[in-house]
Amino acid sequence: MTGNLLEIRDLHKRYGDVEVLKGVDCTMAQGDVISIIGSSGSGKTTMLRCINMLEEFQGGSIRIDGEEIGYETTGGTRRRKKEKEIARQRAMTGMAFQQFNLFPHMSAAENVMLGLVKVKGMRRDEARSVAEKWLDRVGLAERRDRFPGQLSGGQQQRVAIARAIAMNPKLMLFDEVTSALDPELVNEVLQVIKDLARDGMSMLLVTHEMRFAYEVSSRVIFMNQGRIGEEGNPREMFLKPQTERLAEFLKTSTFN
Amino acid sequence: MELVTFFETLWLARIPILKGIGVTVSISVLAILVGTVLGIGVGLALTYGARPLRWLVRGYTDFIRGTPVLVLVLASYYVLGTVGIDLGPFQAGVLALAVFCSSHVGEIVRGALQSIPKGQTEAAKAIGLTFPQTFAYVLGPQALRQVLPAWVNTAAEMVKASTLLSIIGVAELLLRTQELISRTFMSLEFYFFAGFLYFAVNYGIERFGRYVERKTSIPS
Numbered sequence A: 001m002t003g004n005l006l007e008i009r010d011l012h013k014r015y016g017d018v019e020v021l022k023g024v025d026c027t028m029a030q031g032d033v034i035s036i037i038g039s040s041g042s043g044k045t046t047m048l049r050c051i052n053m054l055e056e057f058q059g060g061s062i063r064i065d066g067e068e069i070g071y072e073t074t075g076g077t078r079r080r081k082k083e084k085e086i087a088r089q090r091a092m093t094g095m096a097f098q099q100f101n102l103f104p105h106m107s108a109a110e111n112v113m114l115g116l117v118k119v120k121g122m123r124r125d126e127a128r129s130v131a132e133k134w135l136d137r138v139g140l141a142e143r144r145d146r147f148p149g150q151l152s153g154g155q156q157q158r159v160a161i162a163r164a165i166a167m168n169p170k171l172m173l174f175d176e177v178t179s180a181l182d183p184e185l186v187n188e189v190l191q192v193i194k195d196l197a198r199d200g201m202s203m204l205l206v207t208h209e210m211r212f213a214y215e216v217s218s219r220v221i222f223m224n225q226g227r228i229g230e231e232g233n234p235r236e237m238f239l240k241p242q243t244e245r246l247a248e249f250l251k252t253s254t255f256n
Numbered sequence B: 001m002e003l004v005t006f007f008e009t010l011w012l013a014r015i016p017i018l019k020g021i022g023v024t025v026s027i028s029v030l031a032i033l034v035g036t037v038l039g040i041g042v043g044l045a046l047t048y049g050a051r052p053l054r055w056l057v058r059g060y061t062d063f064i065r066g067t068p069v070l071v072l073v074l075a076s077y078y079v080l081g082t083v084g085i086d087l088g089p090f091q092a093g094v095l096a097l098a099v100f101c102s103s104h105v106g107e108i109v110r111g112a113l114q115s116i117p118k119g120q121t122e123a124a125k126a127i128g129l130t131f132p133q134t135f136a137y138v139l140g141p142q143a144l145r146q147v148l149p150a151w152v153n154t155a156a157e158m159v160k161a162s163t164l165l166s167i168i169g170v171a172e173l174l175l176r177t178q179e180l181i182s183r184t185f186m187s188l189e190f191y192f193f194a195g196f197l198y199f200a201v202n203y204g205i206e207r208f209g210r211y212v213e214r215k216t217s218i219p220s
């Protein structure tokens, strides 16, 4: 046991013959807020998806709280864990997606309750009060019985975040959660994430919102062509980039 | 009076006609039920099956859908007997219709499942649901709503296709009607009457489908 919340070692991921993660190492401690920045196609989404096994990966290891995710190696052969085991491990992390992915046939509250009831085994009334608490936290107490189709993009994304957080994950993964939103709806979602960060939630977030990354992160990782190009605290990263690549990337990014 | 004779004849023939309706309904209900259960299996295999299974089932549905229902009915009755599966006309007919129904329902189910965005499965996985749970609470309910209109259509088709069983001697509504006509020569009236009954049944199915659709529609 190293005491790290997340420990990624030499992560390799291929799609067919194309290697998109070429040996990524990353450790984070409880309460860290790490932003992942980098140009499109550099492997940011893929890295998050490997952490909760939405993608398979061919090399390296990912540990959460010391527990190896997705694969086990016995006698030199690496094997995918049983689906049930993987499902349990996925619940250790929460994920919010660019496209929200709310369940359209369920109300906001039911979206949040589903995992609580079916995965955590809570009673419905218990799950409902947890769901209501979290919907309240993201500012949607009055909208809890609305369906996704009756909510704005920003509201849907906040429900999606509540759905993930309510499961009480050790680590939250955010993948460009504001990219699909109209500009005027971005802030309400970022504010929710900032509040969670302030409460000590450990999170790994892929974002194009540079000012937000600067303000919220304890560390920033710059992904470049399937590798970590540079990492450090936001101040150093944004004000004194060490690599040509990062300097270039920051020049083409907007801070607003 | 023409109309009076029609109703008198109808009244006298009420028992065979009611029996005919009963048989038509039994055939349809059985074929739709069995066909739907099989069809869900077919749809699941087409969507989630391993490659060999998928090919096998794809072959089955393409073959069945490319064959006229009448040929299926005749084959089920005459050909199965030659390989030692001896079915009565009712059983053989229901089997043929159920098989036909299953291939259509299978396609409908596959289409509905495949039209659900991948993000739904991913979101379900991300909160820790297993695949059976994902299917039961996320994919199934969404697919069901999508399937409904096409399924109602298929059900109505099955009611119409049940008339083909008259050819192998199943005494369903059409055969009863034809018997009645051969005795009374009132072909126009009774064909019209039978047509009306089929229409009424299918209209009922369609209204019911609309009702369920409305009841289960997602607010937006």
Ligand SMILES: Nc1ncnc2c1ncn2[C@@H]1O[C@H](COP(=O)(O)OP(=O)(O)O)[C@@H](O)[C@H]1O
Pocket: A015, A020, A038, A039, A040, A041, A042, A043, A044, A045, A046, A047
């Ligand atoms: N399902 C896939 N099949 C093949 N290639 C993919 C797939 N998903 C992503 N890629 C490729 O992997 C690389 C990294 O993608 P991604 O992780 O989505 O980048 P980012 O999130 O940084 O924009 C890209 O080159 C992309 O084209």
Ligand SMILES: [Mg+2]
Pocket: A044, A045, A046, A176
């Ligand atoms: Mg991405």
